[in-house]
Amino acid sequence: MKILKFGGSSVANTQNIRKVFEILKSANQSEEIAVVFSAFGGVTEILLKSAEKAMMGDRSYIDQIKAQEERHFDIVKELIPIQLQSAVLTFVKVRFNELEDLYHGIFLIKECSPRTLDYVGSFGERLSAYILSEALKVEGYPAIYLDARTVIRTNNRFGNAKVDFPMTNDLILDFFHHNPGLKVITGFIASTEKGETTTLGRSGSDYTAAIFASALQADSLEIWTDVSGVMTADPRLVYTSFTIPQLTYSEAKELSHFGAKVIFPATMQPAMKKGIPIYIKNTFEPGNPGTLINGDHPAGKLIKGISSMSGISLLNIEGTGLIDVVDVSKRVFGALADASINVVLISQASSEHSVCVAIRTAEAPKAKEAIEKEFHFEIRNGEMDPVVVVSEMAIVAAVGENMKHNPGASGRMFQSLGRNNVNVYAIAQGSSELNISAVVSQADLQKALNVLHEAFFLSDNKVLHLFLVGVGLIGKALIKMIANQRDKLQRENDLDIQVHGIANSRFMAFHEDGFDLKNCPEPQDAEDSRPMDLENFISQMEEMNFSNSVFVDCTASQEVADIYERVLEASVPIVTPNKKANSGSLDNYKSLKKLAYKRGVKFLYETNVAAGLPVINTLQDLILSGDKVIRIEAVLSGSMNFIFSEFEKGIPFSEVVRQAKEKGYTEPDPRDDLSGMDVARKILILGREAEQDLHFEDISIQSMVPENCVKTKDVEEFFDKLKAHDAEFEEILNQAKKKGEKLRFMAVLESGKAKVGLNSLDGSHPFYTLKGSDNMILFTTERYHDFPMIIRGPGAGADVTAAGVFADVIRLGNYTR
Numbered sequence: 139m140k141i142l143k144f145g146g147s148s149v150a151n152t153q154n155i156r157k158v159f160e161i162l163k164s165a166n167q168s169e170e171i172a173v174v175f176s177a178f179g180g181v182t183e184i185l186l187k188s189a190e191k192a193m194m195g196d197r198s199y200i201d202q203i204k205a206q207e208e209r210h211f212d213i214v215k216e217l218i219p220i221q222l223q224s225a226v227l228t229f230v231k232v233r234f235n236e237l238e239d240l241y242h243g244i245f246l247i248k249e250c251s252p253r254t255l256d257y258v259g260s261f262g263e264r265l266s267a268y269i270l271s272e273a274l275k276v277e278g279y280p281a282i283y284l285d286a287r288t289v290i291r292t293n294n295r296f297g298n299a300k301v302d303f304p305m306t307n308d309l310i311l312d313f314f315h316h317n318p319g320l321k322v323i324t325g326f327i328a329s330t331e332k333g334e335t336t337t338l339g340r341s342g343s344d345y346t347a348a349i350f351a352s353a354l355q356a357d358s359l360e361i362w363t364d365v366s367g368v369m370t371a372d373p374r375l376v377y378t379s380f381t382i383p384q385l386t387y388s389e390a391k392e393l394s395h396f397g398a399k400v401i402f403p404a405t406m407q408p409a410m411k412k413g414i415p416i417y418i419k420n421t422f423e424p425g426n427p428g429t430l431i432n433g434d435h436p437a438g439k440l441i442k443g444i445s446s447m448s449g450i451s452l453l454n455i456e457g458t459g460l461i462d463v464v465d466v467s468k469r470v471f472g473a474l475a476d477a478s479i480n481v482v483l484i485s486q487a488s489s490e491h492s493v494c495v496a497i498r499t500a501e502a503p504k505a506k507e508a509i510e511k512e513f514h515f516e517i518r519n520g521e522m523d524p525v526v527v528v529s530e531m532a533i534v535a536a537v538g539e540n541m542k543h544n545p546g547a548s549g550r551m552f553q554s555l556g557r558n559n560v561n562v563y564a565i566a567q568g569s570s571e572l573n574i575s576a577v578v579s580q581a582d583l584q585k586a587l588n589v590l591h592e593a594f595f596l597s598d599n600k601v602l603h604l605f606l607v608g609v610g611l612i613g614k615a616l617i618k619m620i621a622n623q624r625d626k627l628q629r630e631n632d633l634d635i636q637v638h639g640i641a642n643s644r645f646m647a648f649h650e651d652g653f654d655l656k657n658c659p660e661p662q663d664a665e666d667s668r669p670m671d672l673e674n675f676i677s678q679m680e681e682m683n684f685s686n687s688v689f690v691d692c693t694a695s696q697e698v699a700d701i702y703e704r705v706l707e708a709s710v711p712i713v714t715p716n717k718k719a720n721s722g723s724l725d726n727y728k729s730l731k732k733l734a735y736k737r738g739v740k741f742l743y744e745t746n747v748a749a750g751l752p753v754i755n756t757l758q759d760l761i762l763s764g765d766k767v768i769r770i771e772a773v774l775s776g777s778m779n780f781i782f783s784e785f786e787k788g789i790p791f792s793e794v795v796r797q798a799k800e801k802g803y804t805e806p807d808p809r810d811d812l813s814g815m816d817v818a819r820k821i822l823i824l825g826r827e828a829e830q831d832l833h834f835e836d837i838s839i840q841s842m843v844p845e846n847c848v849k850t851k852d853v854e855e856f857f858d859k860l861k862a863h864d865a866e867f868e869e870i871l872n873q874a875k876k877k878g879e880k881l882r883f884m885a886v887l888e889s890g891k892a893k894v895g896l897n898s899l900d901g902s903h904p905f906y907t908l909k910g911s912d913n914m915i916l917f918t919t920e921r922y923h924d925f926p927m928i929i930r931g932p933g934a935g936a937d938v939t940a941a942g943v944f945a946d947v948i949r950l951g952n953y954t955r
């Protein structure tokens with residue numbers, strides 16, 4: 139025997155009802171079934187509201203009831219052939235006539251008792267189940283209409299009656315014994331011994347189904363609704379949520395307590411007690427297996443789902459007078475109970491200094507008043523502070539039986555919340571270890587849910603949400619690379635990268651779902667393009683509030699570097715090829731590192747030096763493992779190396795500089811390379827990474843920019859003026875050539891001082907053979923003493939740089955969560 143129950147939305151119209159009949163057809167093939175129906179979608183609510191209207195003397199109830207009568211007539215006419223309609227239409231007409239009389243009575247005496255309300259409320263199910271039983275007969279079933287008032291006995295607590303199970307079970311068994319056929323049962327309603335109509339309260343039809351399942355020792359109970367089972371989290375807030383295949387009875391209770399309103403656990407109790415498996419299924423997606431709720435306890439994920447609840451306020455009851463006093467909690471909760479306030483969550487630390495209670499926000503003023511009244515004297519005497527109410531809060535809770543005796547769940551929960559800058563205001567975990575609840579601000583709720591959902595369910599699939607400032611040469615190359623690699627990363631590394639914000643110096647744009655990276659627009663051409671404003675860009679990033687946001691700075695801008703502090707404060711990691719932050723004041727360099735450490739987020743800048751070559755990471759590894767840097771000698775500018783090595787081939791100097799720019803080796807302004815500034819910044823950063831307190835003043839720099847080229851209107855004018863100096867550079871080159879030497883623009887750092895400039899080197903020097911955009915770095919350290927560690931390779935250019943930025947982003951993927 140299987141009991142199937144269909145909710146109001148499943149039988150809201152004939153189109154849906156036909157889907158229900160299909161489901162019954164296939165269910166009926168394999169075993170005996172009985173079916174419980176709710177009223178047609180929305181009917182009961184209208185019946186009850188109309189009663190209220192009638193009571194208030196509002197005649198508009200008449201039209202509403204008429205409309206419902208028509209709706210029922212229509213359903214009959216659509217489901218039942220004309221020659222069989224009249225009996226059914228008469229049944230409906232008689233019920234509505236009776237309803238009319240009832241409402242008229244309520245209207246006249248302006249009174250409607252809970253008893254009358256239950257009677258009024260019973261019509262919806264009586265109508266739907268009767269009509270559907272007749273329609274099922276038409277479909278060929280031996281259908282029998284069962285008005286559950288004849289078998290479910292309750293006390294007379296109208297509105298939420300208590301079932302007399304021994305009596306009810308006997309009546310049900312007896313009815314089934316004497317009435318073979320497909321029972322079509324009214325949900326929600328019952329009666330007292332005296333024959334008064336009662337109702338079973340919230341989700342009463344589910345309860346009816348569970349009562350029948352229990353009485354008949356059914357093999358299973360199916361609750362058919364309009365969602366495919368219980369989801370891992372509220373699907374409106376977590377797009378990646380999915381149906382939980384199986385829950386234990388206790389997990390189902392915990393999950394439905396908050397938010398997941400698919401089932402109301404109390405109603406499942408009769409079936410749970412008998413260990414009857416319950417399926418939650420979707421009428422509109424019958425092929426989906428939905429959720430099975432039973433007693434099984436398979437090993438698996440730490441948690442089954444995350445529930446949530448909005449509209450919460452925290453009450454903080456605090457004071458020295460609370461310590462070691464035995465009746466404080468009794469009085470707090472007594473006062474709340476007396477004021478009929480439902481307590482959602484409780485937390486008290488062992489210091490006993492404060493008690494924290496979460497309640498619904500609507501009840502907060504009443505709760506504060508009740509407690510302050512109770513502790514009137516203590517507050518007056520200063521032994522207790524006035525109750526502090528913090529509103530705009532929400533609760534998230536991780537639920538699962540596997541947390542029991544299994545360390546790690548709370549660690550993972552709070553670590554992922556913390557990493558994503560979600561502040562936790564209060565925590566509660568019962569000793570059943572079934573549920574860990576955290577109170578967070580309402581503004582953080584969606585992020586918190588997503589963070590937890592990712593941490594517990596998608597931990598094999600991380601998503602990085604990028605906000606990219608600077609979509610120039612490097613930025614564009616980066617986007618292209620991500621677009622090309624994305625599928626593979628998802629498939630083989632469970633890592634997804636989405637870009638939600640893009641900006642250049644003039645425009646910015648955002649995309650909630652992430653830009654289509656294969657056809658990524660320029661910031662000025664994007665759909666919601668707007669003028670660039672860095673503060674706004676950051677605010678927008680914060681507002682979008684993704685878990686695992688990443689700020690990527692592909693500019694050479696000081697202004698952008700100056701915002702890093704704010705980004706790190708928001709616990710958002712930074713990846714950047716921009717050298718400005720690390721080569722500014724030593725204090726700023728140190729404080730950024732400290733802040734990143736404090737916030738537990740990464741600040742990655744491998745491409746600050748030698749583009750994608752592994753220089754910074756290698757140096758950091760050397761230092762971490764206890765090595766000490768004695769000397770760094772390096773060619774650190776791809777463009778300068780290109781310029782001075784190509785120049786040898788007889789191309790005029792100004793022309794080679796232009797080529798370096800065209801090849802994407804130079805800084806946005808090539809004078810930053812020629813002046814030695816770019817190299818100076820790099821050696822400064824290397825020195826600092828080597829734990830030397832290096833300042834800009836500790837570097838002597840030889841500039842290659844002729845004096846009259848320093849100040850020009852723009853880069854074009856600079857190139858024009860540079861032409862006039864071609865002969866001077868030619869002369870420097872010839873000097874070197876004469877000696878059989880080559881010109882190399884390089885940096886040397888030793889004993890806390892650095893020198894940056896042009897050198898003429900003979901064939902014995904390792905830099906002699908460098909070509910094109912090559913960089914080369916020689917680290918002489920305590921360990922690499924007799925022979926230096928050498929890193930060499932192309933150190934400028936869009937691809938090698940973007941690849942280095944990309945590698946840093948992927949590295950973040952390994953750190954997050």
Ligand SMILES: NC(=O)c1ccc[n+]([C@@H]2O[C@H](COP(=O)([O-])OP(=O)(O)OC[C@H]3O[C@@H](n4cnc5c(N)ncnc54)[C@H](O)[C@@H]3O)[C@@H](O)[C@H]2O)c1
Binds near residue numbers: 643697698715776935
């Ligand atoms: N080109 C290379 O080989 C190479 C190698 C290593 C590191 N880098 C570094 O990469 C960074 C970018 O270089 P690029 O060659 O892509 O430069 P680029 O001039 O092509 O692009 C810079 C982008 O940043 C934008 N921008 C500038 N100021 C901005 C601001 N305040 N707000 C928003 N956007 C702003 C510009 O509009 C442009 O889109 C620089 O820091 C450079 O040092 C470049």
Ligand SMILES: N[C@@H](CCO)C(=O)O
Binds near residue numbers: 777805
């Ligand atoms: N302009 C730099 C690349 C950025 O670091 C160089 O030529 O090496």
Ligand code: NA
Binds near residue numbers: 744746747750942
């Ligand atoms: Na590098």
